[in-house]
Amino acid sequence: MSFQLSPEAIAAFRSPDSVKIIATVGKDGAPHAVPKGLITILDDGSVVVYELLETSQTQKNLVYSIWFHKTVAVTAVTPDHKSYQIKGVPQKAIIAGQLFLDAYDKVQKLLGEDVDLSALWLITPETEREQTFSTRQAYERAAHPYEIHIDHITKEEYK
Amino acid sequence: MATEEKIRKPKIDPDWRKKEESFFEILKKYPTVSPFIITQIDVQRRGVHYTDAALARLDPAIHQITKPHFAVYEGRGIPTSLLLRDGTSIIVSETSTQTWRDPYLIDVVDGKTVLVDEDRIIDEVEYWEKPQFFDKTTSRGTPMKEVLDARPQRYSVSMSNYCHFWAVPGHGCKYCGIGAGGVRYKGKANERFNADDLRETMLELVKEKGRFVGVILTGGSIFSGNEPFDDELEGYIAALKVLGTVFETPRFPSQVNSTAFNRKQLERLYYETGLTSYTTDLEAFDERIYKWLCPGKAAYISYDEWKRRLYDAVEIFGKGQVNTGIVSGAELATPHGFTSEAEAIRVDLEEAEELASHGVGLKHDVWNVVPGSIFWNQNPPSLDYYVHITKGFYDILQKYRIPTYMDSYRKCGMHPNVNLDRI
Numbered sequence: 001m002s003f004q005l006s007p008e009a010i011a012a013f014r015s016p017d018s019v020k021i022i023a024t025v026g027k028d029g030a031p032h033a034v035p036k037g038l039i040t041i042l043d044d045g046s047v048v049v050y051e052l053l054e055t056s057q058t059q060k061n062l063v064y065s066i067w068f069h070k071t072v073a074v075t076a077v078t079p080d081h082k083s084y085q086i087k088g089v090p091q092k093a094i095i096a097g098q099l100f101l102d103a104y105d106k107v108q109k110l111l112g113e114d115v116d117l118s119a120l121w122l123i124t125p126e127t128e129r130e131q132t133f134s135t136r137q138a139y140e141r142a143a144h145p146y147e148i149h150i151d152h153i154t155k156e157e158y159k
Numbered sequence: 160m161a162t163e164e165k166i167r168k169p170k171i172d173p174d175w176r177k178k179e180e181s182f183f184e185i186l187k188k189y190p191t192v193s194p195f196i197i198t199q200i201d202v203q204r205r206g207v208h209y210t211d212a213a214l215a216r217l218d219p220a221i222h223q224i225t226k227p228h229f230a231v232y233e234g235r236g237i238p239t240s241l242l243l244r245d246g247t248s249i250i251v252s253e254t255s256t257q258t259w260r261d262p263y264l265i266d267v268v269d270g271k272t273v274l275v276d277e278d279r280i281i282d283e284v285e286y287w288e289k290p291q292f293f294d295k296t297t298s299r300g301t302p303m304k305e306v307l308d309a310r311p312q313r314y315s316v317s318m319s320n321y322c323h324f325w326a327v328p329g330h331g332c333k334y335c336g337i338g339a340g341g342v343r344y345k346g347k348a349n350e351r352f353n354a355d356d357l358r359e360t361m362l363e364l365v366k367e368k369g370r371f372v373g374v375i376l377t378g379g380s381i382f383s384g385n386e387p388f389d390d391e392l393e394g395y396i397a398a399l400k401v402l403g404t405v406f407e408t409p410r411f412p413s414q415v416n417s418t419a420f421n422r423k424q425l426e427r428l429y430y431e432t433g434l435t436s437y438t439t440d441l442e443a444f445d446e447r448i449y450k451w452l453c454p455g456k457a458a459y460i461s462y463d464e465w466k467r468r469l470y471d472a473v474e475i476f477g478k479g480q481v482n483t484g485i486v487s488g489a490e491l492a493t494p495h496g497f498t499s500e501a502e503a504i505r506v507d508l509e510e511a512e513e514l515a516s517h518g519v520g521l522k523h524d525v526w527n528v529v530p531g532s533i534f535w536n537q538n539p540p541s542l543d544y545y546v547h548i549t550k551g552f553y554d555i556l557q558k559y560r561i562p563t564y565m566d567s568y569r570k571c572g573m574h575p576n577v578n579l580d581r582i
């Protein structure tokens with residue numbers, strides 16, 4: 001895999017304590033962002049999304065994305081409020097075979113036998129960005145120092 | 160990359176590529192149709208040939224394998240079918256190498272199994288993996304893979320291997336290889352399914368968690384009984400009752416694809432079993448062509464009566480739980496088929512709209528010219544025709560809001576217009 005994810009992003013996505021979100025678009029162009037319990041990173045750097053519902057909007061949008069080469073975004077937010085966003089294009093939907101059956105077994109052990117698995121989506125990362133607020137603020141202030149309300153730079157005695 | 164020298168191509172038209180738009184031109188022409196579905200259609204239309212390197216990747220311990228009829232593989236098994244990266248199945252067999260066009264190649268490049276045309280890689284493919292019950296036998300000694308067949312997410316029952324239409328000269332459907340080959344089962348112990356074998360195989364199948372999402376029951380037509388096709392109906396009811404014993408819910412994901420039953424028969428099928436969906440294929444969306452392609456069906460059930468029975472089925476099973484299909488392309492066969500693709504498309508879509516307006520779902524098979532069928536020497540139409548029909552059926556189903564889950568890429572995989580309905 002040509003694009004290398006940072007160790008921090010990988011750790012955030014692999015941590016069971018992080019909140020993970022996937023954002024996709026479908027054929028109507030409307031964005032759809034939802035929390036997903038099971039998103040992780042494989043050793044080869046691929047993002048794996050476990051889609052549990054065959055008829056969900058995310059599943060439809062992931063199919064749309066693999067068909068028409070559309071980008072999806074996944075975000076992991078750690079308990080200490082650091083957040084990492086990865087964007088990429090779905091590469092494969094694993095819907096059968098031993099890999100799928102192993103994942104099916106894992107899902108049922110983690111979430112209970114009542115839970116189904118529709119597909120295991122492999123997403124090839126193309127970009128990564130830390131989205132932690134303090135990091136983004138520092139970056140944007142340095143890049144665009146004049147795009148703020150002036151009270152942020154007004155002398156204390158004149159406020 | 161391998162050469163195509165070993166492919167059996169007795170009557171390939173050397174100029175066929177000059178006479179129709181290419182795969183890549185069609186991709187551009189239909190930007191809203193999934194490239195994966197266009198790939199599925201074209202591979203089903205033209206067939207595949209496996210190189211030695213591709214066959215070396217076939218593992219009998221893992222994959223579903225078919226014994227080919229043609230000497231070109233020197234007795235070696237070939238993959239039963241293929242899977243694309245998005246989960247779309249390509250239902251393709253070596254029989255398609257009989258077409259007048261070059262088949263695609265399945266080869267190995269840079270460690271990947273790939274679909275190739277004219278030295279250009281189209282995409283990666285996978286071979287289907289077999290279920291565990293395929294290696295088991297029933298207590299009667301029947302291999303379980305002969306009791307239930309499998310695709311990546313569905314299992315199937317052949318209720319009857321012998322179609323009675325072939326008992327009357329000239330009554331078999333002209334594109335059909337099943338019926339022609341099925342004569343050898345007539346009067347044999349395996350002419351119909353065995354209930355004990357089916358029960359035992361089901362008990363093994365349901366141990367494979369996460370493997371299957373539904374069943375289809377189909378088979379040849381059986382016109383005997385108190386009323387025509389009553390014996391066929393009894394066969395499906397008996398098989399469904401056996402399947403139903405393993406489920407805790409009264410209904411279970413299932414489809415019967417049979418001759419068109421009358422209202423009384425349909426009500427029995429629905430109320431006496433756990434069946435959820437019903438298909439009966441008109442095979443052609445034009446009365447004249449129907450009579451020519453399917454003379455046996457037409458002798459028992461008129462075209463208009465077949466349609467009426469479909470409308471009855473929608474009332475009983477519900478909208479989205481009933482569909483009908485055509486063997487698309489066969490309506491262009493010679494000498495009595497339509498003489499232009501444009502006319503075939505117009506007629507197919509007009510009738511499709513009429514059926515959908517009554518709540519009947521639509522599906523089409525890419526006509527696979529089967530050796531042993533009456534039409535063995537014919538040639539399917541262009542890729543443009545197929546993509547046009549695929550998009551046309553899909554648009555009509557969207558317009559009439561008819562769900563397609565009963566025959567989805569998971570529960571069948573064969574029908575491009577239904578496979579398109581995943582977004």
Ligand code: SF4
Pocket residue numbers: 322323324325330331332335336337338339378379380453
């Ligand atoms: S009804 Fe027609 S298509 Fe079906 S098995 Fe008989 S001959 Fe073949």
